[in-house]
Amino acid sequence: MIILYIISFIFIISPFLPATEHPHWFFRTADFVRLQSIAIEVICLSLLAYFGNFNAVFDVVLMALLFVVIIYQFLKVYRYSSLTKEQSIHGESEGMVSIFAANVLQSNNRYDLLLSEIESHDPDIVLIMESNKDWENGVSEIEKKYPNTVKIPLENFYGMHLYSKHELSNISTQYQIEEDVPSIFFDYKLTEGTNIFFACLHPAPPSPTENETSKERDAELMITGKIIRERNMPTIVCGDMNDVVWSRTTRLFKKMTSMIDPRVGRGFFPTYHAKYRFMRFPLDHLFHTEDLFVGKMERSKNFGSDHFGMYYEIHSKKKVATPKTKPLEHEDEERVEEILEMVSSTKNYCYS
Known part of the structure; x- marks a missing residue:
């Protein structure tokens, strides 16, 4: 569980690094891997829900934070999927x-x-x-x-x-x-x-x-x-x-x-x-x-x-x-x- 906690913590913090607008590559990398990190966050949330203790405040808070981060990341990328209306509108x-x-x-x-x-x-x-x-x-x-x-x-x-x-x-x-x-x-x-x-x-x-x-x-x-x-x-x-x-x-x-x-x-x-x-x-x-x-x-x-x-x-x-x-x-x-x-x-x- 310790490893799961560490990975979860990393992927809770890292998606917000680009918001600092710091130009160093370390801070910008999280922008590139949003799709991949969403997948990892979903896996972490699923594992915590299965193996975690819902009576433990730490586990519940960690799951809540992962859920919030997944929503945050989804809102960043979903419009570039096929879920939204095309922006390049056809004409004559x-x-x-x-x-x-x-x-x-x-x-x-x-x-x-x-x-x-x-x-x-x-x-x-x-x-x-x-x-x-x-x-x-x-x-x-x-x-x-x-x-x-x-x-x-x-x-x-x-x-x-x-x-x-x-x-x-x-x-x-x-x-x-x-x-x-x-x-x-x-x-x-x-x-x-x-x-x-x-x-x-x-x-x-x-x-x-x-x-x-x-x-x-x-x-x-x-x-x-x-x-x-x-x-x-x-x-x-x-x-x-x-x-x-x-x-x-x-x-x-x-x-x-x-x-x-x-x-x-x-x-x-x-x-x-x-x-x-x-x-x-x-x-x-x-x-x-x-x-x-x-x-x-x-x-x-x-x-x-x-x-x-x-x-x-x-x-x-x-x-x-x-x-x-x-x-x-x-x-x-x-x-x-x-x-x-x-x-x-x-x-x-x-x-x-």
């Missing part, structure tokens, strides 16, 4: 663009499996992350079908390659926060009167082996959010964000951009880790403005990476203009600036 389509986005894992060499996924989905745009020169060579055959490219081969697990069937404009490669972590921005002509602004991101995560804190990742999302607010046009943000959608940072990003998560009401679509079913988190995201909607959305088969890929079909709503972003509440505006200030003293970031 004016045009459609499809994108296949995948973190390929730099050390993975199953180029054939990824090529098979690309051929199967036949997207208009292919975005691959963690791609180096070997990956560039390994998938080079798709350039016959995707002649418009942006290539950033890196050996640090943050390379990025973009392939498009159609011509892109206003292409910009930015190193917004870290000098070796790129992002790709471009405009995609959907119809004669509609251009879509794409922001492709892959910020570094807070972890013991990468950045010690989430400051860099959080700041990249905030800078991108500022760009989106200023451009005020149909927009898609896509990539491996190394964050879960229910985190405070991602929710703040959605609030400042008024963007929609097509996952809401459809399911979690956990993309990492592809090889371990119990340790899967929804880290690969797509967000879009309200003048767009996502029709088809599906996860790829395993192609040897630690991530699954995601395929999306994004439609432009006919006769629906891009709504202007609402002014942020003072508290949220202060939080955005606080996140940017945390990196401004050590990073030379800029946005345009």
